[in-house]
Amino acid sequence: MLAMTRDVALEYLKSSTKLVRELLEILFGSLGVTLDEAKFESLTGLKMENMNFYPSCPNPELTVGVGRHSDMGTLTVLLQDGIGGLYVLEEGHVEEGKDGWIEIPPIPGALVINVGDTMQILSNGRYKSAEHRVRTTSSESRVSVPLFATPTPSEKIGPLPQLVESDGVAHYKEVLFGDYMQNFFGKAHEGKKSLQFAQNDSA
Ligand SMILES: O=C(O)CCC(=O)C(=O)O
Numbered sequence: 505m506l507a508m509t510r511d512v513a514l515e516y517l518k519s520s521t522k523l524v525r526e527l528l529e530i531l532f533g534s535l536g537v538t539l540d541e542a543k544f545e546s547l548t549g550l551k552m553e554n555m556n557f558y559p560s561c562p563n564p565e566l567t568v569g570v571g572r573h574s575d576m577g578t579l580t581v582l583l584q585d586g587i588g589g590l591y592v593l594e595e596g597h598v599e600e601g602k603d604g605w606i607e608i609p610p611i612p613g614a615l616v617i618n619v620g621d622t623m624q625i626l627s628n629g630r631y632k633s634a635e636h637r638v639r640t641t642s643s644e645s646r647v648s649v650p651l652f653a654t655p656t657p658s659e660k661i662g663p664l665p666q667l668v669e670s671d672g673v674a675h676y677k678e679v680l681f682g683d684y685m686q687n688f689f690g691k692a693h694e695g696k697k698s699l700q701f702a703q704n705d706s707a
């Protein structure tokens with residue numbers, strides 16, 4: 505069981521913020537893009553730290569812990585306890601129940617990083633947001649603590665101009681992140697369908 509005091513939660517927020525910043529530098533750097541301070545801030549200006557509790561369920565096949573979705577923001581840092589149940593869809597497999605779902609086993613001391621939809625849009629589709637889901641287990645309850653780093657709602661998000669220039673096409677249009685959020689939360693999640701809101705073509 506993960507126990508979190510307020511101080512620990514704040515420390516997690518602080519160190520995750522630093523981690524996200526370093527990861528973004530690496531991820532954009534490898535696309536040949538250098539982001540200035542203001543851009544980093546605009547991409548991660550909103551941080552949401554959630555605490556998820558999944559009670560054990562006698563019949564896990566009949567329940568949904570969290571249905572298949574991708575996270576809407578830039579990057580997610582996820583701390584999970586030792587129970588397991590998080591699965592990611594391997595690219596190329598689309599049918600649930602087939603071997604495309606890979607379990608992300610808990611590793612003591614390790615964090616899971618999810619690429620979010622915003623990152624897919626900004627990178628003009630080069631980075632793909634991770635479709636994932638959570639299944640409950642019959643014997644033990646589970647706790648996870650995702651930290652979502654997202655743009656603020658008033659921020660416009662779209663493919664970075666440098667990438668559109670080299671790709672010769674913008675696979676996504678510019679949208680207000682607040683509108684993206686509203687669309688994301690306004691419907692039941694169905695895999696990565698939310699991304700269609702910003703799509704120009706079948707990127
Ligand atoms: O509990 C987990 O491992 C993941 C939760 C999740 O995907 C989410 O809150 O977006």
Ligand SMILES: [Fe+2]
Pocket residue numbers: 573574575636
């Ligand atoms: Fe998620």
